[in-house]
Amino acid sequence: MSTMKDFKAEKPTWCPGCGDFGVLNAMQRAAVALGLEPEDVVVVSGIGCSGKMSQHFGGYGLHSLHGRSLPTAQAVKLANRNLTVFAAGGDGDGYGIGMGHFIHAIRRNIDITYIVMDNHIYGLTTGQASPTSDVGSQTKTSPRGTVERPIEPLQLALSERCGFVAQAFSGDTKHMAQVIERAVRHRGFSLVNVFSPCVTFNKVNSYEFYKEKLVNLDADPAYDCHDRLAAMRRVAEADNLVVGVVYEDTEQPAYDDAVYGYPEEPLAHLEPRLSDAMYEEILATFR
Amino acid sequence: MSTMKDFKAEKPTWCPGCGDFGVLNAMQRAAVALGLEPEDVVVVSGIGCSGKMSQHFGGYGLHSLHGRSLPTAQAVKLANRNLTVFAAGGDGDGYGIGMGHFIHAIRRNIDITYIVMDNHIYGLTTGQASPTSDVGSQTKTSPRGTVERPIEPLQLALSERCGFVAQAFSGDTKHMAQVIERAVRHRGFSLVNVFSPCVTFNKVNSYEFYKEKLVNLDADPAYDCHDRLAAMRRVAEADNLVVGVVYEDTEQPAYDDAVYGYPEEPLAHLEPRLSDAMYEEILATFR
Amino acid sequence: MHDVGWKVGGKQGEGIDSTGEIYAIALHRMGYYVFTYRHFMSLIKGGHTNYKIRVADEVVRHHGDLVHVLIAFDQTTIDENWRQLAPGAVVIYDGATFQAHLPDGLQAHLCDVPLTGIAKEAGGAIMKNMVSIGVTAAVHGIDPTAFLPVIQDKFGKKGEAVVQANLEAVRQGYAYYRSHYDVSIPMPPLPQQRSSDHLFISGNQATGFGALDGGCRMLAAYPITPATEIMYWLIEHLPKQGGVVLQAEDEIAAVNMAIGANYAGVPAMTSTSGPGFSLMMEALGLAGMSETPLVIVDVQRSGPSTGLPTKTEQSDLNEALYGTHGEIPRVVLTPRTVEECYRFTADAFALAERYQVPVIVLSDLYMGMSAQSIDRLPREEVTRDRGRRMSDEDLQALAPGAYVRYDDSSPTGISPRSIPGQRNGRYVALGNEHNGIGLEVEEQYIRVAQANKRRRKLAHFAHQSGVSVDGVKDAPFALIGFGSTHGVLEEARAALARQGLTIKHIHLSRVAPFPAEDMMAALAGVERALVVELNQTGQLADLIRKEVGFHDVLSNCLKYDGDPIELREILARAEQVFPTGVLQ
Amino acid sequence: MHDVGWKVGGKQGEGIDSTGEIYAIALHRMGYYVFTYRHFMSLIKGGHTNYKIRVADEVVRHHGDLVHVLIAFDQTTIDENWRQLAPGAVVIYDGATFQAHLPDGLQAHLCDVPLTGIAKEAGGAIMKNMVSIGVTAAVHGIDPTAFLPVIQDKFGKKGEAVVQANLEAVRQGYAYYRSHYDVSIPMPPLPQQRSSDHLFISGNQATGFGALDGGCRMLAAYPITPATEIMYWLIEHLPKQGGVVLQAEDEIAAVNMAIGANYAGVPAMTSTSGPGFSLMMEALGLAGMSETPLVIVDVQRSGPSTGLPTKTEQSDLNEALYGTHGEIPRVVLTPRTVEECYRFTADAFALAERYQVPVIVLSDLYMGMSAQSIDRLPREEVTRDRGRRMSDEDLQALAPGAYVRYDDSSPTGISPRSIPGQRNGRYVALGNEHNGIGLEVEEQYIRVAQANKRRRKLAHFAHQSGVSVDGVKDAPFALIGFGSTHGVLEEARAALARQGLTIKHIHLSRVAPFPAEDMMAALAGVERALVVELNQTGQLADLIRKEVGFHDVLSNCLKYDGDPIELREILARAEQVFPTGVLQ
């Protein structure tokens, strides 16, 4: 059985107090709770402070390009279905430059877990407006306040019938770990949007801000996380300030279960050799 | 006053019966109804059969890249607010490769009208699966049926609080013209998704298919197109098979109304010269 | 060699392609060598399209300049193609559809045949194509029953009645021509020896087949002409091998998917054409930096930008060589033939894994879409290598955490990979500069060590590709090309040699790593060389200048109108460049 | 020239930059010429960072190899920087924080100053930076009150108390050093003549300013180090001119936005660095094909891939020259100085509009982020041109619909543009091959005519950029470089000349269209040339080989560890390459 220690790598380089520490911790806890071996976990990250997750989590890592964690992660999973695959990145990475891949990853429904460290800011590039910045946010690229409406990650995911939609908060890593655990257990694409404060460049969306405002749906016995339209309404009414599993639908087949010819055994374990017989069979089609 | 003739260009090269003829016709009708001059209209298109719209509509045209009509069109509008700017393209163009720009164009809310000729197929490349293809669609790239869930353009737009969301059908160009007219009048980003049958490569989503199934919300006096959450529910319940104005919100400021320093006069009309006084003023900041 | 050119032309959507294909396959099965070329437009219906077949008694690598029989479904077909008519050519048209006219003084036989009328009688107007094949058979004196097997293949699943009706259409076309016209154009003699394989295959098919045989088990791609056929081929064949084809949302996703799969231990590639290739430039750098194997097939089309999507060109050479910011090691293969499309694509996977670099296979529309007869595929020549890998035992033998993925002390620069899932093999693959285990670092000495490691990998690159020299080894004159022009350049060399020129043909089947020594040797003693390439700026000539010089020796022969180059175009340019005294 | 090097180093987040900046601005305002260089890491807190200032009595174009005063906030600063210490240098550290040690035998003075202690007394620990400036002032004998104006500027809005406290911190630092140490390092003499302007400006600021002055009214960009500063600068200044800065969702959107705005008649650009530049390759082709003006500024950083995001390099040259599939005309400017950052960026808009082509300005992190003192900006040299346009009258004079946007009969290849909104000026701008009015066509002769038209446009390109030659015109030895290395290469040339070598310095401020004739002339008679560039493969040397040959003459001097090149590195390599007999 693996322990927290097994999922630790070098000391993280984030600023002291950064919300991403909490995310790392929750991922590690979830991995332990799931009984995973470090070598069976791949974290594919984009570029950003959050993108360093692939270096800080003690599994295999693929630190891809800005905005490209999702296509890369989907392929890793398809290549080896035995692996537990996380895609991880920031709000800019995932909902800015990576938006197209986000929607398409939901549609495709490959069994990976996507963790977005949503700090409403571009951290690594030292504080520009992000697609989740609230209207009026003052940042280095919006000294007079942003005018674009923020991205609504949960609503978008729900619209596309994402089979697992959840939100968590770096101020409560225990709860986040539970959410991530459920996300990993879900077969198909799962989204966990995390409010992960950037203590250096975003003084508004702080720990205090969230502590005051967040409502935990998991703690609400009246909340039914299987009603998609109700979920959309609830998220809208709460102005997106909820945590917990917002929606889960276990009926939709994951891509790997649905796609023709996909083998039981991990692709990565098959010797990619064409038999002579098969070669001849194909050759015959050219005669 | 311009007439239909003024908005005609060379003879379109679409296949006889292609739904895009209807879209062209409706756009031309709307332009006439709006009293536009051809030279004040710019159609920015992507690549696809639908992308030829910029060549077939008799205004200024910008036939951009596959998936890039939206960023290009937004800049055209910002460059000259006197112009009426259409972005136009296909489902692959707009919701496949162009998906990221789509969501961000909604957020940014620049005053353009986006017309998607949604034929559930890649037409110009002769019949591959498109992001709006229904699950199980058999195409050249999905001989055994697609497994991805289709894109939900209206739901996505509603999720992002798009200020004008509508759908139309090439089988009813008169209605489509009305919808487009309203879309153009709306200040801010407007989406008109059009069911525009590809008679050559999609035998399923045909004129007949839609004629049978579509419900016209504009004709439903009980339908309130100002209630966003209700709109989401209605679209979901009708399995997206509605036409008409699904949602309109006139309260949100368009980008050009909100962004700091943006001049009344079209940018394109200002002589881009820096006065000596201003030059000196700036120079002083470097001393 | 004996050869004959045949062409059918009409409007897009009229079944031109299938007519040509049926005829080509029939001839191929008779034992001929055929080379086909499809001319089509970037719109779905209407617009001129044609299908050219060159038939010969030995392998041909070019569609040929001349047309001996032209089936014209409209006047446009004549207008667009009369320049290629051989003296005495037969032009078939249907006088009930349009009144054909040829330019004054052109020596050709215009034969009016009621193609549609005959077709209707045989069972339906759409069979006019089959009628025209029958007419062709009559012109050439081919027994119409020779078409039965192909017709069976093509229409068999529609039922015996359809098969018979089509065969009847062929027969009637044959009979009509026989009874009304007596011009006949003899076919080449049937080839003496015929290879046991004798395959009819296009570059795109061969590329797909090569990928499959080379170990590719994932293709992630986005549709684009003229590369989509590779996708189709693999969609049909990969799942049977447990492999998967992913239609990505765009080319950026596609290439990153290919990287992800390779990282996870599955040979994977992406196939595309120019516009998609340009979108892959950032990811190309990631593969290079993270030392992840990657195969990209670029089936070039006419650029720039959207360009001429259904036309051919060799103008992505520069981007293949120099695309992406910063510097990475890369391999760029430029197959000369469909056989090399097969072998190089197969090899690409071995090379990508052996050197842990991106490998680009540069094909083009002309080679990709031209189906042709060949003798056999060189399966035994395929390089098979999964590269240096840590076995589970290797890893277990190390102290926990002691595995150094990017070990820069490796003399070859190549350090063995581990694959996710392997115990004690953890590391991070990344696009940032990094230390041995894949952590971001900025120390100058590590950066330099890692950059040198990456560069070192190709210092001793070895692969059966590079420079080929045909003709007189120490000739003072040379033709030079790369990729798909090999066939036509061989014909040009032969023609020039026949005219008395002492000439050789230098051809590149690989441009990176550049085979500089071999090129130097090939160019030694050459007084004048004509670099033939299908682009506007002479990218290959520039590459040679950069690598080995010879500025004063090289002249350009450029073609960039979208069509494949013709033999006579090369010869006309050769006449300007090589000493005219020699040529008469 | 007299100069002195100063450096402050510590952890990221400790205020190193602002310390350096305050000191630099103070010296600049005193009348000195300063050149600054920021060393920082791609993480937000922790990690070593430092700020180097070279102070001189005349314009300097390089941060200099040597450090005479080092303020070390930690031992890492000493470890990372001792190699640069000049003999007799003063190293200031705070013994209360760490016990500093220097390598054995190093000739330098370690001075323990209770920086934090003094700061606390003056009002707060964060003022240790100001204390260290005071100490520096003492080492150099600068009156501490000289810092008042800068302190006022920096802290004025926080109130007079804060200003006074900071000034006090400076004074106390000064006093402490004076009373405890007596090593002093003289400042260079104050420059005699001082320009009336005497500006302190970085390449990125100059680029922003140039854009504004050159007519740019829209910037669409996506944040990326080290280009984001251009965005910041224009966010501050564009709105005042009615212009707008769009933060795009990605670089693909950004560049397409710039194309859209230019099409609609507004000079627009995008600014980025390597990874973003790679994403723009497809759109680059669209601008080229549709003949839409476009300006792209690429502030190069260390690649490939994500590379070293906060380090410098000149390795995007190849992509700037050859990126995008197919072939387009393009202009690539490589400013040598901040003045040229300003002028070339301004000119880029004129050139883009005049030739209707994309113009790429290749800057780099070193030039972009190094603020420095210069005499003035060459405003009067800026090219101002809106290009050939159809006036409303021109268009009215034509028959309806008779305007031919892409008139291929134009002898210069340049055909006047219309702008949306103009009556009778309709056309379609597009990436497909097209006819005169912008409709897709595939006719070969139109394709060729249009391709030739596009190519012709740069045949008579004229711009004040290209090849500069300094030193002995007919020298047998040469240093060659491009872009930001001009300053250090001038110093190298001077040093080599002092050593007795007859040498010149050839420098490229434009690489496309390549100034081949001038380069030929500059290289004529050169026996050996050292091509100095900040990349691994020698991209500039390759370009020269390709364009003009001289394979045997050119040697490489390459640096690719992320740091700017030092004078001594060039000299060491020069010693290997140039006849050693001459050098002693």
Ligand SMILES: Cc1ncc(C[n+]2csc(CCOP(=O)(O)OP(=O)(O)O)c2C)c(N)n1
């Ligand atoms: C193609 C590309 N464009 C831009 C960048 C520069 N860049 C690095 S991280 C980043 C944004 C980071 O913001 P976010 O994704 O929210 O992550 P955070 O740092 O806030 O965790 C940007 C723009 C890049 N590396 N690559």
Ligand SMILES: Cc1ncc(C[n+]2csc(CCOP(=O)(O)OP(=O)(O)O)c2C)c(N)n1
């Ligand atoms: C970057 C890039 N990738 C691929 C293509 C090839 N391509 C042209 S149109 C098209 C899809 C067309 O589908 P859609 O957008 O639905 O338009 P339709 O033809 O159906 O109207 C594709 C994939 C391209 N031109 N550019």
Ligand code: SF4
């Ligand atoms: S800058 Fe913000 S997001 Fe980045 S490490 Fe620091 S606190 Fe975290």
Ligand code: SF4
């Ligand atoms: S292929 Fe389909 S979408 Fe394209 S023109 Fe024909 S009918 Fe229309």
Ligand SMILES: [Mg+2]
């Ligand atoms: Mg963020």
Ligand SMILES: [Mg+2]
């Ligand atoms: Mg479509």
